[in-house]
Amino acid sequence: MQRLSLISWNIDAFSSRATSRAKLILSHILEGPKSPNIIFLQEVTPDVRTSLLKDARVRAAFLVTDAEDQTLSEKVPFATMTLLSRARFTSGLYLQKEDDGIEGGGKFMLGRISRVTLPSKYGRDALCVEIIPPSTPGTFFRLINVHLDSLGDTLHYRAQQMEVLANTLREPGCSGGIIAGDFNAISPEDDGLVNKNKLVDAWVALHGRGEPDGATWGVGMERRDGLGPGRLDKVAMMGLKAKEMEVPHPGPIEVPRPGKKPLEIPWSDHCGLRCTFTI
Numbered sequence: 001m002q003r004l005s006l007i008s009w010n011i012d013a014f015s016s017r018a019t020s021r022a023k024l025i026l027s028h029i030l031e032g033p034k035s036p037n038i039i040f041l042q043e044v045t046p047d048v049r050t051s052l053l054k055d056a057r058v059r060a061a062f063l064v065t066d067a068e069d070q071t072l073s074e075k076v077p078f079a080t081m082t083l084l085s086r087a088r089f090t091s092g093l094y095l096q097k098e099d100d101g102i103e104g105g106g107k108f109m110l111g112r113i114s115r116v117t118l119p120s121k122y123g124r125d126a127l128c129v130e131i132i133p134p135s136t137p138g139t140f141f142r143l144i145n146v147h148l149d150s151l152g153d154t155l156h157y158r159a160q161q162m163e164v165l166a167n168t169l170r171e172p173g174c175s176g177g178i179i180a181g182d183f184n185a186i187s188p189e190d191d192g193l194v195n196k197n198k199l200v201d202a203w204v205a206l207h208g209r210g211e212p213d214g215a216t217w218g219v220g221m222e223r224r225d226g227l228g229p230g231r232l233d234k235v236a237m238m239g240l241k242a243k244e245m246e247v248p249h250p251g252p253i254e255v256p257r258p259g260k261k262p263l264e265i266p267w268s269d270h271c272g273l274r275c276t277f278t279i
Contacts (some may be wrong), residue, residue: 001279002108002133002135002154002278002279003243003276003278004038004088004276004277004278005034005036005037005038005153005273005274005275005276005277006036006037006038006039006040006143006167006178006180006235006273006276006277007017007029007036007038007039007040007248007272007273007275008038008039008040008042008145008180008181008182008233008235008272008273008275008276009025009041009042009043009248009268009270009271009272009273010031010034010041010043010181010182010233010268010269011025011041011042011043011048011153011267011270012043012149012267012268012269012270013043013044013077013078014043015044015265016255016265017253017255017266018045018047018048019048020046020253021253021267022041022044022048022051022052023051023055024251024253024267025250025267025272026052026055026057026058026253026270028248028250028267029248029272030057030061030110030167032248032251034274036085036274037084037085037087037088037089037108038082038083038084038085038118038143039062039082039083039084040080040081040082040180040181041080041081041082041083041184042078042080042100042145042146042147042181043078043147043182044078044079044081045118046183047076049079049081049121050083050110050112050274052064054179055255058083059084061085061086061087062081062083062086062088062109063083063084063085063086063090063091063230064080064084065081065083065113066079066081066085066127067127067129067173069083069250071083074207076123076124078123079127079159080125080126080127080145080146080147081127081142081145082127082145084110084129084270086223086257087107087108088107088108089108089110089131090107090108090109091109091110097186106134107134108131108132108133108134108264109131109132109134109137109229110128110129110130110131110132111130111132111140111182112128112130112133113127113128113129113261114128115127115131115167116128116144116162116164116168118148118157118160118161118165119157119160119161119164120145120161121148121149121154121157122149122150122154124146124148124149124161125147125241126144126145126161126164126165126169126179127144127145127146128142128143128144128167128218129135129142129143129144129145130142130143130174131143133279134267137226139174139175139183140164140166140172140173140174140175141174141175141176141177141239141240141279142169142174142176142177142178142179143167143177143178143180144169144177144178144179144180144197145180145181146161146165146179146180146181146182146183146185147181148161148162148181148182148183148184151184152186153160154184155187155189155190158184158185158190158193159189159193162183162193162196165179165196165197165215166179166197166198166199169238169239170238176237176238176239176240177237177238177239177240178235178236178237178240178275178277179199179236179237180233180234180236180273180275181233181234182232182233182270183233183234184227184232185230185231185232185234186230188277190232194234194236198235198238199236199237199238200236200237200238200240200242201234201235201236202234202235202237202243202245202277203231203234203235203245204266205242206242206243206244206245207232207245209271211271214231214247215230215231215247215271216230216231216232216233216247216270216271216272216273217232217233217269217270217271218230219232219233232270233270233271233272233273234273235248235273235275237277238270240277240279241277241278242275242276242277243276243277243278244274244275244276245274245275246274246278247271247272247273248271248272248273248274248275249263249272250267250268250270250271250272251266251270252264252265252266252267252269253266265267
């Protein structure tokens with residue numbers, strides 16, 4: 001049995017100073033006491049993506065999806081991005097020793113990396129990475145980074161998207177995996193989609209439905225549309241065991257305003273999600 005940790009964060013493509021905010025989120029993730037093995041990012045704009053790829057910490061310590069793909073930004077204004085720690089994962093390009101000093105021995109080998117096409121109003125897809133455990137090389141698990149369709153009028157798309165993603169974890173040879181990111185779960189009907197597809201909602205499994213600190217969006221702010229805080233971001237899993245989960249909150253950044261006092265905004269309109277699980 002091996003233990004892995006994941007952080008997922010929608011870094012908010014539309015607010016001011018996107019690149020600076022993304023750097024602060026990355027620093028918060030990497031410099032904390034619990035640096036994760038897996039990072040899922042959503043709403044990554046081309047400029048933010050370039051900045052992250054140039055970051056010395058990322059280049060030294062992580063394998064990054066789509067690192068050489070220049071066509072992605074031509075299709076959509078932002079996309080998902082997955083970073084995998086070199087300490088726990090290796091691609092087929094690198095030979096690994098029988099024991100890399102990790103409990104259980106060896107690193108996870110990366111298998112196929114793909115973008116799963118989803119029925120979508122906004123051209124959304126799911127970024128899927130197959131990982132092969134060192135102890136059972138004949139099987140694989142899937143790490144799926146998602147940003148489901150936004151707003152209330154696309155519930156029918158989100159329902160279809162969740163069905164496609166759950167079926168992806170049930171394909172032959174796949175022993176399960178994790179679906180994490182921005183589920184845009186803004187309605188009671190959204191809250192039922194994880195159970196409907198026979199997946200485990202990691203937050204509910206660990207904290208129950210009544211836990212008040214699970215909100216990841218609209219936290220600490222009042223909105224004109226009257227929407228309160230919501231658990232829009234989720235971690236759903238199959239064939240894995242959730243061990244710990246928490247909600248990291250964004251810090252502030254100043255936005256300069258000519259002739260006025262700088263405006264202080266959060267790093268993102270979303271909080272992050274940190275989940276530790278075992279395979």
